Amino acid sequence: xxxxxxxxxxxxxxxxxxxxKQLTTLKPILSDIEYLQDQHLLLTVKSLDGYExx
Numbered sequence: 001x002x003x004x005x006x007x008x009x010x011x012x013x014x015x016x017x018x019x020x021k022q023l024t025t026l027k028p029i030l031s032d033i034e035y036l037q038d039q040h041l042l043l044t045v046k047s048l049d050g051y052e053x054x
Contacts, residue, residue: 016045
């Protein structure tokens with residue numbers, strides 16, 4: 001998905017953002033909510049103009 005916002009407060013640092021309308025709703029396959037609250041989601045962001053991922 002293409003991002004909504006981009007900003008750069010520091011040199012060599014780019015902050016990107018997406019709206020909730022652009023992202024798919026994730027549905028957990030586990031029903032234990034207490035366990036899921038302690039878990040993290042790892043995302044990879046890939047550039048459109050190269051093969052880099054961040």
